[in-house]
Amino acid sequence: MATEESASVMDDYETLISTTDVELLKRAWRNEKAAPEILQFESSLVQRIKEQIELAEQNVEISEANNIDPLTVSLYQMDLDRTQFLLRSYLRVRLQKIEKYLFYVLKTDEYLNRLSKQEQMFARRCTDDLGSHLDETVLAKLPDNYQSILKQSITSEEDDMVPVPRLDTFVICKAKQYLSGLDFEPEYSMEITEMERDLLTFVCYKFIKKPLENGKIDLV
Amino acid sequence: MAGQSDLNMSLFSPEEIEFMAEDELVEIVPNLRMDSLNFICGDYGPFHPQLAAQVPLWLAVALKKRGKCTIRPPQWMSTESLAQVLELERDSHAFQPLPFHYLEISRLLFDHAREDIPDMYMVRSLIEDIRDVRFHKVETNLEKFTASTVTWKNMSAMEVNIIRAFAGRALQAFYKHDNEQQAPDTDRMLDKQPQIPADRPKHNLKPR
Numbered sequence: 001m002a003t004e005e006s007a008s009v010m011d012d013y014e015t016l017i018s019t020t021d022v023e024l025l026k027r028a029w030r031n032e033k034a035a036p037e038i039l040q041f042e043s044s045l046v047q048r049i050k051e052q053i054e055l056a057e058q059n060v061e062i063s064e065a066n067n068i069d070p071l072t073v074s075l076y077q078m079d080l081d082r083t084q085f086l087l088r089s090y091l092r093v094r095l096q097k098i099e100k101y102l103f104y105v106l107k108t109d110e111y112l113n114r115l116s117k118q119e120q121m122f123a124r125r126c127t128d129d130l131g132s133h134l135d136e137t138v139l140a141k142l143p144d145n146y147q148s149i150l151k152q153s154i155t156s157e158e159d160d161m162v163p164v165p166r167l168d169t170f171v172i173c174k175a176k177q178y179l180s181g182l183d184f185e186p187e188y189s190m191e192i193t194e195m196e197r198d199l200l201t202f203v204c205y206k207f208i209k210k211p212l213e214n215g216k217i218d219l220v
Numbered sequence: 221m222a223g224q225s226d227l228n229m230s231l232f233s234p235e236e237i238e239f240m241a242e243d244e245l246v247e248i249v250p251n252l253r254m255d256s257l258n259f260i261c262g263d264y265g266p267f268h269p270q271l272a273a274q275v276p277l278w279l280a281v282a283l284k285k286r287g288k289c290t291i292r293p294p295q296w297m298s299t300e301s302l303a304q305v306l307e308l309e310r311d312s313h314a315f316q317p318l319p320f321h322y323l324e325i326s327r328l329l330f331d332h333a334r335e336d337i338p339d340m341y342m343v344r345s346l347i348e349d350i351r352d353v354r355f356h357k358v359e360t361n362l363e364k365f366t367a368s369t370v371t372w373k374n375m376s377a378m379e380v381n382i383i384r385a386f387a388g389r390a391l392q393a394f395y396k397h398d399n400e401q402q403a404p405d406t407d408r409m410l411d412k413q414p415q416i417p418a419d420r421p422k423h424n425l426k427p428r
Contacts, residue, residue: 020261022261075283080260170395172380196371199371200372
């Protein structure tokens with residue numbers, strides 16, 4: 001006789017082994033869309049998805065050439081389209097974020113390391129282009145003290161013209177398991193002490209940064 | 221303007237939410253034979269005529285459009301169960317448990333599988349009523365929250381999405397003003413608002 005507890009353990013186990021890469025990519029996509037800052041690039045997941053997409057593309061081509069039932073082929077094509085959409089959307093959200101926080105990402109090692117090689121290249125080229133564009137159109141025509149891209153004037157102590165991701169943005173999340181105080185940063189122990197499983201919670205992003213990075217929370 | 225610039229980026233469009241809902245499983249009764257489909261998103265089938273099978277909604281709709289199956293509406297979409305939910309929904313402040321994507325699923329089924337839904341008009345009007353009652357609750361809830369974290373049991377995807385931008389900014393404002401007195405320097409890093417010190421005195425004029 002299965003008790004309720006062992007049933008829920010079985011549930012977890014079932015979801016664990018049946019979780020497909022598409023499901024993981026969907027999670028990464030949702031989190032990336034909802035989080036105010038750029039998250040760690042899912043390089044191995046993206047690699048696996050790319051391989052599966054290639055394989056599926058080949059399959060569709062071969063099936064078309066071999067006159068396999070067009071209905072089946074069209075269904076495979078739909079599955080392929082959906083996966084490609086997810087992947088594109090995931091990569092695109094990241095590019096938008098990189099563009100938005102360009103200068104900040106480049107001068108912060110922690111963020112820079114979250115980007116893939118290609119994204120880092122994109123960020124550098126984007127900065128160069130944007131930098132020279134702003135220089136030519138505006139900055140070079142301003143008085144000497146006001147020519148920095150990063151600062152309002154040379155008297156500014158910090159880079160006060162660089163947009164910074166706002167970690168105090170509120171996000172909606174759902175814990176995959178019960179979270180106790182230990183799962184959160186001790187810094188925020190006053191604000192957040194626990195989180196029930198599966199309960200939708202509106203919460204300040206920085207409070208849940210740690211469990212999000214540990215995969216215990218999904219953004220919705 | 222500060223703080224809302226990334227609104228479009230972080231919001232899910234209704235189409236994207238529908239895309240997610242299309243991965244929910246439904247039961248179909250195929251009328252053709254077809255081998256297993258080994259998709260990137262998982263394996264489904266094999267399919268035999270008159271033998272029910274579980275497939276994602278997008279696949280069900282695709283087969284339905286080509287006349288290859290009937291879709292069995294999920295149990296919660298029966299008139300009895302919906303009528304009960306509506307009654308409870310009206311009587312209580314809490315949200316009744318419905319699938320996270322109940323609106324999208326029912327909408328897709330109404331659009332593509334109307335003849336498979338018994339009492340389709342009744343079901344549709346029940347779901348519309350439930351939706352209205354729930355949206356009204358969402359709105360009244362918005363008047364009430366003040367804390368730094370807010371939880372909702374059983375709120376659905378579309379409902380969450382509707383209040384996301386507004387509630388998010390409201391809570392952020394609460395949070396910011398709450399913390400201003402303790403640590404007046406925390407929001408020096410606001411993006412696109414480099415000259416914070418200039419409007420600081422204004423804040424101090426309104427004691428909370």
